[in-house]
Every structure is written in structure tokens, then in C-alpha cells.
Amino acid sequence: MAKRKVYLISFDAFGYEDVAFASKLPNFKRLLEKGTWVKKVQSTYPSLTYVAHTSIMTGLLPLHHQIVNNTKIQPERHSPDWHWYAKEVQGETLYDVFKRAGYKTASLLWPVMGRNKSIDYNLAEIIPNRPWQNQAMVSLAASSIPFLLKMEARHGHKRDGIQQPALDYFLEGVLLDTIRDYNPDFVTAHFLQLDSMRHYYGVNSEQAKQAIIDFDGRLGRIIQLLEDMGQWEDCLFVLVGDHYQLNTHTVVRPNHLLSRQPGWQTLGRDGTIKSWQVYCKGADGCAYIYRKPGAKITVKEILDTLRPMMPMIETVYTAQEAADFGADPNCLFMIEAKKGYYFLDDLAGDFQESVDNPTSDAKLLHATHGYHPARNHYATTAFYHGPDVKVGHAVETGRLIDHAPTILSALKLNFHQYVDGNVLYDIFR
Structure with a gap:
């Protein structure tokens, strides 16, 4: 029996406040009309990218998965190391559960997943942080080497270090080729353009608005490929934010x-x-x-x-x-x-x-970001689409820690551990 495909896409720094604008764009509008919108999703504390993405992936609060900051306590270093490696995460991840169930897995720039043995096709999010290192060296050490080399050969020319929007164009190319060529059962990807534009130009800057427009285009191309492959109506497609910004x-x-x-x-x-x-x-x-x-x-x-x-x-x-x-x-x-x-x-x-x-x-x-997730006008958001997901429906609130158990519930899978999150049953028909 064929496994249901699961696509978990993170749009970093996308929040509830963005949906009024995004809903006028064709592909966000499609998700709103054809799936379920979880309106106000509470991030982690601190509401930082690596902390939040680990909670999305585990269903655990930071004090339980133990990624409590983006970077390590290394005051003796000008640039402290980030939490790049999966071994630092306490507890199971979605990759572990899917791998145990026989799924083929892919992770594209998902934080804190370097050297994860449960990922078949891993493009790790990592940067060189020592004078003797370069990007190729650290990426090869943390990723799936044959997969990385193939994708770098195809799409490396699009990238300019970690500069945006070039990095997201690179990631889009890798994501589409991964789906088309490898056809994994569980795929995650982490897009960062909006987060970068907000950091450097402000929350409501023209650059931030353009990042949302650009992502809507990416969303459309992903959906089109899934339709062309006959997967769209049968897969579970989840689009999440991780935090907002102020x-x-x-x-x-x-x-x-x-x-x-x-x-x-x-x-x-x-x-x-x-x-x-x-x-x-x-x-x-x-x-x-x-x-x-x-x-x-x-x-x-x-x-x-x-x-x-x-x-x-x-x-x-x-x-x-x-x-x-x-x-x-x-x-x-x-x-x-x-x-x-x-x-x-x-x-x-x-x-x-x-x-x-x-x-x-x-x-x-x-x-x-990093602020307490209960701050006013600071919620993130999420969209679910799939054969068991309600159409044109909205759920008022949720938490990042609810995503993992909710995704597994749709496939009748479970963690082999306690999780802090709950299944958002109102999403499903």
C-alpha cells in the first residue's frame, strides 16, 4: 500500500498579521479556500528560529527538547556556535517516527537536523564558524553527501552564501528536484527570505511584502509539481510559520x-x-x-x-x-x-x-523576534491541506508544539514518548 506523502514547509517569520495581505495572492488564497487555516499559533519562548523549529519537529517545549536558544553559551567566542546537529535534540523527531514506519525522508535547511540518521536526503542548515572552515566543508560533514553534491551541481550557481533572496531560489530548486527525482514520503523545507528582509528593513517594509509575494510564487510552483505528479489531492500539505517579528x-x-x-x-x-x-x-x-x-x-x-x-x-x-x-x-x-x-x-x-x-x-x-509568544500582534500561523482536512475551515488558536502530533495523527502514527503538544482534531473532517 502506497504511503501518504507529507510535505511540511516552514515560512520563517510569517505570522497571523500577514494573512490579510497574503490572502489576496493566488496560492495563499487557494490554501485558505481549500484547506484549514490555524489562525493564531503560539510560538516558543524564546521565539527563536532554532528553538521553534525543534518544537515543530518534536512536539516538545524547549525545556524538554533542550534547544533553548539559537546559539550555545560560548562567551569566549566572537561568534558562538549554533545548534546545528540533531544529536543535541533530546527526544524523538518526526523524522525518527516516519523512518521507523518505513517512510523515505528528506530535510532541506531544517534547523538542528545536521547528521540526522533518520533523514535519507539531508541538506543541513549550517555555516562555517571557524577560520579554517568553508561552506562546502561543513555542509558535506552535516548532510547526505551524494545528494548534496548533486543538488549543488544543479543549483549552486543560484546561491550567494546565505544572502536572500538567492538562498530561497536555491532552496526552491533543490526542493522541486528532490520531489521530482527522489519522491520522498516525508519532506521538510525551511524558507528564510521573509525573516531576513524583516530583520534588515522592518516588519512592514516593501522588501518584506515582496518576500511574501515571492513565496506565493514558490508555493504555486510546488503545488503545480505535486499536481503534475498526481500527489496534490492525496498528500498532507502543511505550511507553518515559526514566529513573527516586531x-x-x-x-x-x-x-x-x-x-x-x-x-x-x-x-x-x-x-x-x-x-x-x-x-x-x-x-x-x-x-x-x-x-x-x-x-x-x-x-x-x-x-x-x-x-x-x-x-x-x-x-x-x-x-x-x-x-x-x-x-x-x-x-x-x-x-x-x-x-x-x-x-x-x-x-x-x-x-x-x-x-x-x-x-x-x-x-x-x-x-x-525572541519575545514572549503571548505578546500582542505577535502570533504566527499555519495552513493544512489534505484529503482528511476540512475545506474552507478555520481554527482560532494552536501552538507550534501541536503540529507534530497533529501531523502524525493524520497518518495514524505516534511518538514513542510523551509530547507537550496536542492533536488539533478540529482540523480534520
């Missing part, structure tokens, strides 16, 4: 304040933090405060030190509150940025820096 005007670097206290941090000549007792790990719209075990520094002392930041902080969350939201329970506490602000953990620029008038060489962001 506009910014100022970046804040809390470690400038922490490093002024004697004995709290030791700075290197290169401007990095070589050792620490208290450290702020940024997550853009929020930040973790960590304290080394045994350090005799009180929460009050840390908050007093951060007092100059209080006009920029919306909320301070205790470690228990952070854990209740699904964030890292190992932090001492978390700080949530006020509207317009975001946090970085480096010391490369001033304590405060205007994104419009930077005083450093850092690439500052005109919009970002």
Missing part, C-alpha cells in the same frame, strides 16, 4: 553592566568574556541571566546592577516562571525587552545603540 529602534548589551562588577566577568584583550560568574545570554527579544553554581552573588545584586536597563525591560521572569513557559529552567531568571528594544550578549558595541544610527560595525536589526 520592529526595533535600540539594541542593548547587558553584559556591559555585568562586566563592571569586580570578579563577575573576566574580559580578554579581544573583547570577549573569558570566564564568568554571572552572564547574560541574549535571545533578541528576551535574555537569560545565568549564574555559575557556587557563585555568591544574589539575584538582588544582579538586578541592582541591571537597574540602568529597567526602562528597557518589560518583565523579569523567575527561573520557575521561565520553566513554566517552556524556557531553560537552568537560568537564574529571564528579562523580556520592552517594545522597540532587543538584547545582545556581546561587548562589540556600546551598551545602547540605535539601529538607525549605529556606533559600531555590527549588523543591527530593524525588526526581530
Whole structure:
């Protein structure tokens, strides 16, 4: 018996607020009319790409899958490593479940899936982060080598590093060829143009609108191929956002304040933090405060030190509150940025820096994410289409952690573990 195909496409930074515009475009309109729209989907906390995509893939909150930030705690490095490899994920992924059920799997630039043994055709999302590395070296080490070489030969000319929209044109070509030539049963792909345009030009910039228009075209070409192959009406097609973004005007670097206290941090000549007792790990719209075990520094002392930041902080969350939201329970506490602000953990620029008038060489962001997922006008969204999915239907709310169990429910498959998410039964007929 033929397996039902499943296509899970991520449109990074696409949110509920975008649907009013996107619904006027032909292919988004088609999904709205012919499938089910999950209107307001709650992201993770922090609402960061790697954290969110791991929750989509596992049905787990960050404190359970343990990808609690995009990057690792490596203050001694100018550029900390990202969580690129699947071995870092605690718990099963959808790839594991599908592979166990005999499905052929493909993953195209899906975060935190490098070297995943349950993926047959893997184009890992990874960048070189050491002086002696290049893109080819790290991609080959994390991906399916014959598959990568073939796709690079065909589509590599479209790419310009990680620059957009070139990267998404490259990914589109790889995705279409993967479906056409390899015909996997479970396919995921992660498109980033909108996220990049919002970061550098703002949430409602013309560049962001163009990214939505461009993606609608990509969506149409994907659907057309599935129709040509006789798959469209029988497959489960899921389009998800991972988070939204909010506009910014100022970046804040809390470690400038922490490093002024004697004995709290030791700075290197290169401007990095070589050792620490208290450290702020940024997550853009929020930040973790960590304290080394045994350090005799009180929460009050840390908050007093951060007092100059209080006009920029919306909320301070205790470690228990952070854990209740699904964030890292190992932090001492978390700080949530006020509207317009975001946090970085480096010391490369001033304590405060205007994104419009930077005083450093850092690439500052005109919009970002990472904020608490319950912030106003910050929900992401999702669309489902398939033979068992209701037509022209809408579900008011959902969570990223609900996607994985919902997808598996449609195929009568299950995780061999507890998951935090629930099946969105109202999607199905």
C-alpha cells in the first residue's frame, strides 16, 4: 500500500498579521479556500528560529527538547556556535517516527537536523564558524553527501552564501528536484527570505511584502509539481510559520553592566568574556541571566546592577516562571525587552545603540523576534491541506508544539514518548 506523502514547509517569520495581505495572492488564497487555516499559533519562548523549529519537529517545549536558544553559551567566542546537529535534540523527531514506519525522508535547511540518521536526503542548515572552515566543508560533514553534491551541481550557481533572496531560489530548486527525482514520503523545507528582509528593513517594509509575494510564487510552483505528479489531492500539505517579528529602534548589551562588577566577568584583550560568574545570554527579544553554581552573588545584586536597563525591560521572569513557559529552567531568571528594544550578549558595541544610527560595525536589526509568544500582534500561523482536512475551515488558536502530533495523527502514527503538544482534531473532517 502506497504511503501518504507529507510535505511540511516552514515560512520563517510569517505570522497571523500577514494573512490579510497574503490572502489576496493566488496560492495563499487557494490554501485558505481549500484547506484549514490555524489562525493564531503560539510560538516558543524564546521565539527563536532554532528553538521553534525543534518544537515543530518534536512536539516538545524547549525545556524538554533542550534547544533553548539559537546559539550555545560560548562567551569566549566572537561568534558562538549554533545548534546545528540533531544529536543535541533530546527526544524523538518526526523524522525518527516516519523512518521507523518505513517512510523515505528528506530535510532541506531544517534547523538542528545536521547528521540526522533518520533523514535519507539531508541538506543541513549550517555555516562555517571557524577560520579554517568553508561552506562546502561543513555542509558535506552535516548532510547526505551524494545528494548534496548533486543538488549543488544543479543549483549552486543560484546561491550567494546565505544572502536572500538567492538562498530561497536555491532552496526552491533543490526542493522541486528532490520531489521530482527522489519522491520522498516525508519532506521538510525551511524558507528564510521573509525573516531576513524583516530583520534588515522592518516588519512592514516593501522588501518584506515582496518576500511574501515571492513565496506565493514558490508555493504555486510546488503545488503545480505535486499536481503534475498526481500527489496534490492525496498528500498532507502543511505550511507553518515559526514566529513573527516586531520592529526595533535600540539594541542593548547587558553584559556591559555585568562586566563592571569586580570578579563577575573576566574580559580578554579581544573583547570577549573569558570566564564568568554571572552572564547574560541574549535571545533578541528576551535574555537569560545565568549564574555559575557556587557563585555568591544574589539575584538582588544582579538586578541592582541591571537597574540602568529597567526602562528597557518589560518583565523579569523567575527561573520557575521561565520553566513554566517552556524556557531553560537552568537560568537564574529571564528579562523580556520592552517594545522597540532587543538584547545582545556581546561587548562589540556600546551598551545602547540605535539601529538607525549605529556606533559600531555590527549588523543591527530593524525588526526581530525572541519575545514572549503571548505578546500582542505577535502570533504566527499555519495552513493544512489534505484529503482528511476540512475545506474552507478555520481554527482560532494552536501552538507550534501541536503540529507534530497533529501531523502524525493524520497518518495514524505516534511518538514513542510523551509530547507537550496536542492533536488539533478540529482540523480534520
